[in-house]
Amino acid sequence: MKSLEELKAIRERVQSSINIRNEGGADSTRVVVGMATCGIAAGARPVLAAFVDEVARRKLEHVMVTQTGCIGICRLEPVVEVYVPGQEKVTYVKMTADKVAKIVSDHIVNGKVVAEYTIGAAE
Amino acid sequence: MNELSLHILDIVQNSVAARAKHIEIDVLEDKEKDRLEIRVKDDGAGMTPELLKNVTDPFVTTRTTRKVGLGIPLLKFAAESTGGSFSIESEVGKGTVIDAVFTLSHIDRAPLGNMAETMESLVVTNPEIEFTYKRQVGEKRFMLSTEEMKTVLGGLPISSPEVLMWVKDTVNENEKELNGGA
Ligand SMILES: Nc1ncnc2c1ncn2[C@@H]1O[C@H](COP(=O)(O)OP(=O)(O)OP(=O)(O)O)[C@@H](O)[C@H]1O
Ligand code: FES
Numbered sequence: 424m425k426s427l428e429e430l431k432a433i434r435e436r437v438q439s440s441i442n443i444r445n446e447g448g449a450d451s452t453r454v455v456v457g458m459a460t461c462g463i464a465a466g467a468r469p470v471l472a473a474f475v476d477e478v479a480r481r482k483l484e485h486v487m488v489t490q491t492g493c494i495g496i497c498r499l500e501p502v503v504e505v506y507v508p509g510q511e512k513v514t515y516v517k518m519t520a521d522k523v524a525k526i527v528s529d530h531i532v533n534g535k536v537v538a539e540y541t542i543g544a545a546e
Numbered sequence: 547m548n549e550l551s552l553h554i555l556d557i558v559q560n561s562v563a564a565r566a567k568h569i570e571i572d573v574l575e576d577k578e579k580d581r582l583e584i585r586v587k588d589d590g591a592g593m594t595p596e597l598l599k600n601v602t603d604p605f606v607t608t609r610t611t612r613k614v615g616l617g618i619p620l621l622k623f624a625a626e627s628t629g630g631s632f633s634i635e636s637e638v639g640k641g642t643v644i645d646a647v648f649t650l651s652h653i654d655r656a657p658l659g660n661m662a663e664t665m666e667s668l669v670v671t672n673p674e675i676e677f678t679y680k681r682q683v684g685e686k687r688f689m690l691s692t693e694e695m696k697t698v699l700g701g702l703p704i705s706s707p708e709v710l711m712w713v714k715d716t717v718n719e720n721e722k723e724l725n726g727g728a
């Protein structure tokens with residue numbers, strides 16, 4: 424059974440191996456998932472979870488995954504906005520967990536927007 | 547919505563929008579009474595009596611981007627279509643309690659679904675909010691408290707990947723345990 428003891432062991436292991444992460448600083452990339460009712464019903468939760476997993480797998484320390492309410496485009500949900508510091512916001516639509524790895528590697532890591540998943544391509 | 551855990555995620559978004567600092571989620575199952583109860587309590591802004599009276603009507607929302615609110619009417623419908631019940635108490639400045647009761651064995655009752663992913667999503671997107679998740683099946687109980695977790699974690703952020711993994715594993719393992727298998 425998982426326990427708080429185990430959490431303590433995690434703290435000790437993680438704290439000794441890294442510096443405390445600098446989350447939410449001005450130099451962080453933000454991934455914002457629309458979590459209004461329509462977003463959740465359309466599948467926002469597994470998309471958010473896939474971003475969290477992918478960011479963890481690649482050990483990206485300056486990426487924050489957050490949520491917002493309604494983005495105002497129900498028929499294109501799940502919607503994800505990516506804010507890279509110093510660049511224009513990019514809106515990805517009709518998201519699925521399958522699309523997440525490509526957005527993380529191409530856009531967030533290598534700076535190349537995945538045009539085919541954006542709102543521009545869908546309209 | 548095909549999982550109760552998705553309704554929970556959605557109803558908690560209302561508490562987050564109402565700037566709650568503490569949010570409690572209770573999922574209580576009683577096989578003998580054939581009932582499953584979901585309660586979400588928050589200490590957010592609360593609702594005026596007028597809003598409260600109208601909030602189960604799917605044309606009421608205080609959002610500005612669209613004219614109808616769906617979250618509360620959907621949960622009410624889901625509970626009532628299993629022969630259950632639904633109620634809300636709310637007071638401005640105090641907070642809100644949403645209570646949905648389902649008939650456990652009813653064919654239209656959705657499964658609880660992936661509560662681990664719901665808790666992970668809530669913790670990662672709201673690291674500053676305190677969540678308490680209480681799960682009960684018959685006499686067996688499980689509780690996850692972010693306040694307790696933060697005491698143990700010291701300065702390590704609750705949204706660290708290793709901690710989120712622990713949250714998911716803990717919720718999943720306890721769910722199995724509560725349902726009799728390990
Ligand atoms: N916990 C709460 N605290 C304060 N106000 C609430 C709470 N829950 C709901 N409300 C109020 O009730 C309204 C209707 O809620 P509901 O979840 O049905 O729709 P919504 O949140 O506006 O939109 P949607 O859920 O469809 O994204 C909200 O806009 C808000 O004003
Ligand atoms: S309600 Fe659908 S995008 Fe806002």
Ligand SMILES: [Mg+2]
Binds near residue numbers: 557
């Ligand atoms: Mg809502």
